[in-house]
Amino acid sequence: MSEDIVIRVEDLGKKYLIGHQVKRERYTALRDVIPRYAKRIIRNAADLARGRAIIGGEEIEEFWALTNLSFEVKRGEVIGIIGRNGAGKSTLLKILSRITEPSTGRVTIKGRVASLLEVGTGFHPELTGRENIFLNGAILGMTRAETRRKFDDIVAFAEVERFLDTPVKRYSSGMYVRLAFAVAAHLEPEILIVDEVLAVGDAAFQRKCLGKMQDVALGGRTVLFVSHQMAAIQNFCDTGVLLTNGRVTASGAIEDVVRRYMSASTALSQVSLLERGDRGGTGEIRMTEVSFKNGDGNYVQSFTSGGAAIIEIGLGGPRPRVAKNVRIALGVDSDLGQRVLVLSTHLAECDLTELPPDALTISVQVPRLALAPGRYGFTLYCSINGEVADWIKDAGTFEVEAGDFYGSGSLPMTGQGAFLMDHRFEIGSAAVTREKLEQLNSLC
Amino acid sequence: MKALETIIVLEPGRAERNYWRDLWSYRELFAILAWRDISVRYKQTVIGIAWAVIRPFLTMIVFTIVFGHLAKLPSEGDVPYPILVFAGMLPWFLFSSILSEASASVVGNANLVGKVYFPRLIIPTTAAVVTLVDFAINLVVLLGLILWYGFLPGWRIALLPGFVALAMLASLGPAFLVAALNVKYRDFRYIIPFCVQFGLYVSPVGFSSAIIPDNWRFWYSLNPVVGVIDGFRWCIIGEDSPLYLPGFTLSLVVVALSLWCGITYFRRTERSFADLI
Numbered sequence: 001m002s003e004d005i006v007i008r009v010e011d012l013g014k015k016y017l018i019g020h021q022v023k024r025e026r027y028t029a030l031r032d033v034i035p036r037y038a039k040r041i042i043r044n045a046a047d048l049a050r051g052r053a054i055i056g057g058e059e060i061e062e063f064w065a066l067t068n069l070s071f072e073v074k075r076g077e078v079i080g081i082i083g084r085n086g087a088g089k090s091t092l093l094k095i096l097s098r099i100t101e102p103s104t105g106r107v108t109i110k111g112r113v114a115s116l117l118e119v120g121t122g123f124h125p126e127l128t129g130r131e132n133i134f135l136n137g138a139i140l141g142m143t144r145a146e147t148r149r150k151f152d153d154i155v156a157f158a159e160v161e162r163f164l165d166t167p168v169k170r171y172s173s174g175m176y177v178r179l180a181f182a183v184a185a186h187l188e189p190e191i192l193i194v195d196e197v198l199a200v201g202d203a204a205f206q207r208k209c210l211g212k213m214q215d216v217a218l219g220g221r222t223v224l225f226v227s228h229q230m231a232a233i234q235n236f237c238d239t240g241v242l243l244t245n246g247r248v249t250a251s252g253a254i255e256d257v258v259r260r261y262m263s264a265s266t267a268l269s270q271v272s273l274l275e276r277g278d279r280g281g282t283g284e285i286r287m288t289e290v291s292f293k294n295g296d297g298n299y300v301q302s303f304t305s306g307g308a309a310i311i312e313i314g315l316g317g318p319r320p321r322v323a324k325n326v327r328i329a330l331g332v333d334s335d336l337g338q339r340v341l342v343l344s345t346h347l348a349e350c351d352l353t354e355l356p357p358d359a360l361t362i363s364v365q366v367p368r369l370a371l372a373p374g375r376y377g378f379t380l381y382c383s384i385n386g387e388v389a390d391w392i393k394d395a396g397t398f399e400v401e402a403g404d405f406y407g408s409g410s411l412p413m414t415g416q417g418a419f420l421m422d423h424r425f426e427i428g429s430a431a432v433t434r435e436k437l438e439q440l441n442s443l444c
Numbered sequence: 445m446k447a448l449e450t451i452i453v454l455e456p457g458r459a460e461r462n463y464w465r466d467l468w469s470y471r472e473l474f475a476i477l478a479w480r481d482i483s484v485r486y487k488q489t490v491i492g493i494a495w496a497v498i499r500p501f502l503t504m505i506v507f508t509i510v511f512g513h514l515a516k517l518p519s520e521g522d523v524p525y526p527i528l529v530f531a532g533m534l535p536w537f538l539f540s541s542i543l544s545e546a547s548a549s550v551v552g553n554a555n556l557v558g559k560v561y562f563p564r565l566i567i568p569t570t571a572a573v574v575t576l577v578d579f580a581i582n583l584v585v586l587l588g589l590i591l592w593y594g595f596l597p598g599w600r601i602a603l604l605p606g607f608v609a610l611a612m613l614a615s616l617g618p619a620f621l622v623a624a625l626n627v628k629y630r631d632f633r634y635i636i637p638f639c640v641q642f643g644l645y646v647s648p649v650g651f652s653s654a655i656i657p658d659n660w661r662f663w664y665s666l667n668p669v670v671g672v673i674d675g676f677r678w679c680i681i682g683e684d685s686p687l688y689l690p691g692f693t694l695s696l697v698v699v700a701l702s703l704w705c706g707i708t709y710f711r712r713t714e715r716s717f718a719d720l721i
Contacts, residue, residue, distance in 0.1 A: 016719065095454065100719050101457075101715035106453060107455075115560065121560055122556050127483065131483070138472055139560055
């Protein structure tokens, strides 16, 4: 192994066995259930005898989360691992941090590794903040002496001085996350492996952590970093590796890798509707596809709250003539299926009195998206002269990522509402008159 | 400095070469996990640590009445029956709580296993060490009993720590095995409480193992707890409870074998814990 290569991955592969449930007939009779149950017991017992794990479902399939993966990481390099969900990033990190074993290939690591796959691993709710700092430090691989030396820094970083001797179950979720982060941010191993942990916590604190980790990187340590936030990755990393379906599809300078990732993901930023048979309407107009773009007109996989969003709808169908009085609407549903918003030509007062046959797309432009981060579904609707021409329920979904909507660097916590709205607070005394106050006082 | 740099190679099926050294270097984590379990153990309970006393104490009273008074089983020499029972109860509760706590411990710490690396052997061992606290408390109860009956143990009591270690080793063997199996087959969660309940009557807890017919006594010691309990009584009661050497040796062999099996199986499967848990 050459002098300054600290991680070498060769032909790495990881196999999982997954079970599938076979589709059931509608009626389940007891005489069907009993033989099936008996069959399962026999199979599980056979697995036990052969020392194999029990896998639910009737059909078992091999699934390779990683195949023939090879790359090298140099000393002092800050490397970003990019890829879609399910591309194998987490599996790779789990192997590198020795949590799970590879199925094929080999990894050689030089130096002490600390991995941070989750914030607050091992935190115990009954223990106090002070106790949890030592516990978490030990779990992350710090010695007690090291933790004691950094204790004051950690406490100051987390801003929880007053609650040090309170059990963490009494902490607010913000305090909890801050404390957990603070311990992790003070890790100083030779190689640091960090998974998507920055996805939690408010934006200001995230920046603080990123800054702290940048210091670690500047100190000559090697950092492997996984994130979905391309901005953070580009800021933080020098080089990158792009994973697609468990293989390396690009590696090198971070800008190139991010570009590759973005262009590869345009396929995802479009939803084709041609195959959809479950649609209503006369069919005079057919909506053929939907694509998502940002304010610059580039295809994106997800929107950002506070940023511009453009949804482009492809138009097809047999349209020999100009269509009159066309209305197009887009209903947006929350993750729970609740309609949260309708965007329509009618509401925006731009009904299309005439739609020429050569009009191939129509796009909805939202200058400043006010949706909270999350996944949204949408339904498409199109009518001509009040008659439904095309109607596709649950046409697709899009993601909204956290962005700086308020310009304050903060967003509400997850679950605290689907909408963002400009607002301000004002202190005043005129609103309550003296008489009203006296009335209130007399009531008390 | 360069020469000291650790190089880790990860390959399928590669047994960790520096396993035991690695285990040693994680001793601080071991200590801190044990401390966590101890300090959390009796939080939000009303009588707290008294639980550690009540369980064996009540069992002792019941056993003394059932075996000593109703069944009229003989004690050893002129030893008061409660002391005979308690001297058997001590190692039995140590054994059974290690077995049940440690065998559930890996699954119970699933969040750690899935997110950080450390030699997994630490988890069941920690669980075992934690039960020593309850054991120490019970030892004080035994001392109280001894004073109450004015019964004076001989010099052999000094050997007791050795038998405590034996009790731990005897339980750790099966505990490692079951802890590893439990990750794959959760059936063991139901089997262990049953085994513990069963074992209380099969092992010589409520009676002296001297009442076992002579031609069976050797084979009776296949149960490693028999050797452990006999050893405890030998230490505490002394002369009146002579150690049956062939049986004790057999128990030692069984303990060593099960420990070897447990550790081997645990180590062979621990790399896949994170995938199965």
